[in-house]
Amino acid sequence: MIRQYSQKEFKEAFIAAKTKKQPFDSDVLQTVKHILDDIRNRGDEAVKEYTKKFDGLAAASLLVSKKERENAWNDVAPEVITALKKAADNIRSFHSKQLQTSRVMEMTDDIVSGQLFRPLERVGIYVPGGKASYPSTVLMNAIPAKLAGVKKIVMTTPARDGKNIPPVLSVAADIAGVDTIYKIGGSQAIGALAYGTEQIEAVDKIVGPGNAYVAAAKSLVFGDVGIDMIAGPSEVAIIVDESAHPPYVAADLIAQAEHDEKARSFLFCTSKALLAKTLEEVKRQCEELPRKDIAEISLANEGAAVLVDTIDEAFSLVNALAPEHLEIQTKNALHHLSKVKNAGSVFIGHHTPEAVGDYFAGPNHVLPTVGTARFSSGLSVDDFIKKTTYVYYSENALRQAAPYVETLAQEEELDGHARAVKVRLEQ
Amino acid sequence: MIRQYSQKEFKEAFIAAKTKKQPFDSDVLQTVKHILDDIRNRGDEAVKEYTKKFDGLAAASLLVSKKERENAWNDVAPEVITALKKAADNIRSFHSKQLQTSRVMEMTDDIVSGQLFRPLERVGIYVPGGKASYPSTVLMNAIPAKLAGVKKIVMTTPARDGKNIPPVLSVAADIAGVDTIYKIGGSQAIGALAYGTEQIEAVDKIVGPGNAYVAAAKSLVFGDVGIDMIAGPSEVAIIVDESAHPPYVAADLIAQAEHDEKARSFLFCTSKALLAKTLEEVKRQCEELPRKDIAEISLANEGAAVLVDTIDEAFSLVNALAPEHLEIQTKNALHHLSKVKNAGSVFIGHHTPEAVGDYFAGPNHVLPTVGTARFSSGLSVDDFIKKTTYVYYSENALRQAAPYVETLAQEEELDGHARAVKVRLEQ
Numbered sequence: 001m002i003r004q005y006s007q008k009e010f011k012e013a014f015i016a017a018k019t020k021k022q023p024f025d026s027d028v029l030q031t032v033k034h035i036l037d038d039i040r041n042r043g044d045e046a047v048k049e050y051t052k053k054f055d056g057l058a059a060a061s062l063l064v065s066k067k068e069r070e071n072a073w074n075d076v077a078p079e080v081i082t083a084l085k086k087a088a089d090n091i092r093s094f095h096s097k098q099l100q101t102s103r104v105m106e107m108t109d110d111i112v113s114g115q116l117f118r119p120l121e122r123v124g125i126y127v128p129g130g131k132a133s134y135p136s137t138v139l140m141n142a143i144p145a146k147l148a149g150v151k152k153i154v155m156t157t158p159a160r161d162g163k164n165i166p167p168v169l170s171v172a173a174d175i176a177g178v179d180t181i182y183k184i185g186g187s188q189a190i191g192a193l194a195y196g197t198e199q200i201e202a203v204d205k206i207v208g209p210g211n212a213y214v215a216a217a218k219s220l221v222f223g224d225v226g227i228d229m230i231a232g233p234s235e236v237a238i239i240v241d242e243s244a245h246p247p248y249v250a251a252d253l254i255a256q257a258e259h260d261e262k263a264r265s266f267l268f269c270t271s272k273a274l275l276a277k278t279l280e281e282v283k284r285q286c287e288e289l290p291r292k293d294i295a296e297i298s299l300a301n302e303g304a305a306v307l308v309d310t311i312d313e314a315f316s317l318v319n320a321l322a323p324e325h326l327e328i329q330t331k332n333a334l335h336h337l338s339k340v341k342n343a344g345s346v347f348i349g350h351h352t353p354e355a356v357g358d359y360f361a362g363p364n365h366v367l368p369t370v371g372t373a374r375f376s377s378g379l380s381v382d383d384f385i386k387k388t389t390y391v392y393y394s395e396n397a398l399r400q401a402a403p404y405v406e407t408l409a410q411e412e413e414l415d416g417h418a419r420a421v422k423v424r425l426e427q
Numbered sequence: 428m429i430r431q432y433s434q435k436e437f438k439e440a441f442i443a444a445k446t447k448k449q450p451f452d453s454d455v456l457q458t459v460k461h462i463l464d465d466i467r468n469r470g471d472e473a474v475k476e477y478t479k480k481f482d483g484l485a486a487a488s489l490l491v492s493k494k495e496r497e498n499a500w501n502d503v504a505p506e507v508i509t510a511l512k513k514a515a516d517n518i519r520s521f522h523s524k525q526l527q528t529s530r531v532m533e534m535t536d537d538i539v540s541g542q543l544f545r546p547l548e549r550v551g552i553y554v555p556g557g558k559a560s561y562p563s564t565v566l567m568n569a570i571p572a573k574l575a576g577v578k579k580i581v582m583t584t585p586a587r588d589g590k591n592i593p594p595v596l597s598v599a600a601d602i603a604g605v606d607t608i609y610k611i612g613g614s615q616a617i618g619a620l621a622y623g624t625e626q627i628e629a630v631d632k633i634v635g636p637g638n639a640y641v642a643a644a645k646s647l648v649f650g651d652v653g654i655d656m657i658a659g660p661s662e663v664a665i666i667v668d669e670s671a672h673p674p675y676v677a678a679d680l681i682a683q684a685e686h687d688e689k690a691r692s693f694l695f696c697t698s699k700a701l702l703a704k705t706l707e708e709v710k711r712q713c714e715e716l717p718r719k720d721i722a723e724i725s726l727a728n729e730g731a732a733v734l735v736d737t738i739d740e741a742f743s744l745v746n747a748l749a750p751e752h753l754e755i756q757t758k759n760a761l762h763h764l765s766k767v768k769n770a771g772s773v774f775i776g777h778h779t780p781e782a783v784g785d786y787f788a789g790p791n792h793v794l795p796t797v798g799t800a801r802f803s804s805g806l807s808v809d810d811f812i813k814k815t816t817y818v819y820y821s822e823n824a825l826r827q828a829a830p831y832v833e834t835l836a837q838e839e840e841l842d843g844h845a846r847a848v849k850v851r852l853e854q
Binding site: 021079080082083084086087097098103105106111112115116118120131132133134135168205224225226230245247248251254255257259285291333334337340341342343344345346347348350351352353354355356357358359360361362363364370372373374375376377380382385386387388389390391392393394395397401403405407409411413414415416417418419420421423 | 446447506509513514521530532533539540542543547548558560561562563631650651652653674675678679681685716764767768769770771773775777778779780781782783784785786788789791801802804807809812813814817818819820825834836838839840841843846847848850851
């Protein structure tokens with residue numbers, strides 16, 4: 001069961017421990033480095049070998065064919081298709097309001113300056129395999145890229161049981177606008193996307209979640225291509241007062257905990273009685289949960305419940321923690337939004353469980369974890385845009401600027417910089 | 428002298444080699460890791476030991492005092508102060524137009540959603556030491572942070588000759604709005620900023636250039652704090668046609684090359700005669716340059732001149748290269764801006780040498796290098812902002828969404844997610 005901490009304990013010991021990045025296992029790094037080098041040297045041949053070895057798939061082409069993508073639609077339940085389309089509409093609507101246009105900062109006869117906004121050309125999306133399939137990952141990563149204007153979106157995901165990819169991922173890819181899908185998983189997928197092979201064109205940026213091998217591969221290819229982030233364990237912090245409903249709060253703590261054993265559920269409560277009731281309710285609801293074993297380990301090892309003096313104190317702890325998800329289940333919940341400084345995404349009020357945002361409401365579910373919300377943001381259209389500044393000076397503008405530029409260049413002992421100005425004005 | 432390449436050679440061999448990230452030296456990484464661990468464990472004591480060892484400074488406090496900062500103004504030439512103030516005005520004006528406000532994506536009785544824009548709370552700026560001082564680094568890094576609303580801007584730079592920091596850096600810090608300055612250099616500065624000590628409060632993000640040790644330290648602390656980027660060698664690509672002036676073009680190639688021996692100067696020219704004249708002019712101008720030795724090595728080892736068939740072909744090569752700086756010295760230069768896909772910053776026309784942007788015009792000079800302009804952007808106000816999404820659902824909105832959320836949660840085998848919705852609607 002969730003352990004209780006005092007405000008002081010939580011502040012002094014817990015936050016520092018929970019906002020420290022988790023280093024990669026050096027064996028994993030070594031293995032992945034070898035695979036990446038191999039793919040860089042041997043291309044498709046290496047990709048096929050690893051795909052046969054790890055996913056049991058031996059095929060001449062790892063591309064998901066047009067036919068396969070068409071057929072996938074027959075293998076997905078209609079209500080799932082409808083739900084994916086509705087979710088995609090909401091995600092598209094929310095993210096379309098993030099679009100920005102190139103800017104002009106200054107425009108006179110003598111000076112023109114500004115910022116160009118340009119989409120990335122090619123983006124790769126990694127979608128993990130495993131027992132379950134995660135079509136929401138496809139929507140959340142591909143839709144912002146598509147809206148940004150990315151020309152080619154390539155998705156890779158491992159084949160299941162040595163055969164095809166799960167049809168629901170193919171359908172989600174169609175809905176989100178993914179151009180090409182490959183049946184490749186693990187670090188070999190990251191290597192193929194980063195460096196390209198005979199069959200697979202290298203991309204400019206790779207996004208999407210994955211296991212320790214995928215994460216290590218992303219960290220190693222970063223710099224040669226862009227990456228979104230290296231995600232740590234998923235987290236929720238819930239701030240509640242006496243107006244909250246213990247069954248709702250408990251359900252949300254459990255929904256977080258069912259992800260995996262390292263997931264983190266934090267509760268900050270101003271009422272001792274409601275805190276006790278909520279913890280009882282967590283116990284009760286866990287009993288009926290299919291993923292009970294995972295959730296109970298997560299709650300016991302990683303969870304925390306803190307009785308706080310005031311809502312403000314709760315926000316102070318939460319801002320120090322900088323959680324991936326924050327729920328505010330209090331009276332006048334929207335009013336407290338102003339107190340949020342560090343969080344990935346905020347869910348406001350008694351009827352906004354995180355699950356609504358995970359799948360449906362529109363905001364992205366790819367969010368900063370492990371305290372990185374102090375300095376970084378969830379996935380957005382901005383992640384698929386480059387900003388290039390530009391400036392034009394007329395001869396007259398250069399003449400006005402010359403004395404200052406020359407003074408500063410000489411101060412920095414870069415005489416060639418001063419000369420680049422002088423040579424243009426001396427004739 | 429600059430080596431000439433054919434279009435084909437440049438495309439096939441040169442670009443791939445010049446857009447590959449440069450791995451850290453493992454000895455440097457090891458040394459830096461030790462220093463960071465030491466600072467994490469021993470705090471100020473360790474910082475002071477390293478500062479004494481590497482910078483020859485033994486002092487009870489490493490803080491630059493108010494008195495020292497006031498006195499610095501007497502030790503900087505008035506024309507330098509004026510030039511810094513003028514440059515700061517331009518940088519402030521350009522970057523202020525990047526400011527964005529929090530967004531509302533949807534607002535009805537049932538749904539409120541959007542993005543909060545929040546400044547980072549504390550930012551650290553590293554300013555390198557060495558023979559020369561770089562006040563422009565202070566302006567370019569601190570001004571966007573200040574505009575973004577960062578509450579505390581901390582700068583560190585090593586003391587010179589075991590005494591004080593260069594007065595011009597202190598003055599630039601005052602002009603740019605830096606709150607606190609410490610006399611700390613190298614990886615120990617990065618460690619102190621990332622993890623905090625008794626005297627130095629930890630920051631949320633560290634920006635600014637530095638040598639191999641500083642770069643390695645930034646890469647190691649990344650994740651615990653944010654960083655701007657790991658800069659590679661500085662680059663310029665210059666596209667010219669027959670309208671260009673060889674002395675201007677040559678001066679700009681040399682200005683780039685004088686930075687250091689690894690700096691890269693690339694020329695793309697549609698005219699064989701003008702290309703030859705420009706290379707002659709490079710030779711001639713180099714003779715008179717104070718940093719001649721550095722520039723000549725840089726040009727010979729890292730430079731490239733390519734005779735191109737057309738301007739479009741030049742842009743195709745440049746977009747593949749994704750250079751840090753791009754100059755367009757052609758007829759109707761502004762018209763060609765539309766062809767730029769991948770570049771850090773663009774300088775347009777015959778009278779806009781890169782030097783104007785390095786110091787004065789307003790756009791930032793902290794820019795992506797080594798091909799990373801394919802997927803990343805120069806420093807801007809955005810780097811000091813976090814975007815937090817938020818969503819409120821009423822009971823009614825949740826009821827409308829429930830079937831879809833439940834379907835998707837069940838499809839992903841996360842029953843607890845479906846239950847978090849159900850529990851709110853069943854009473």
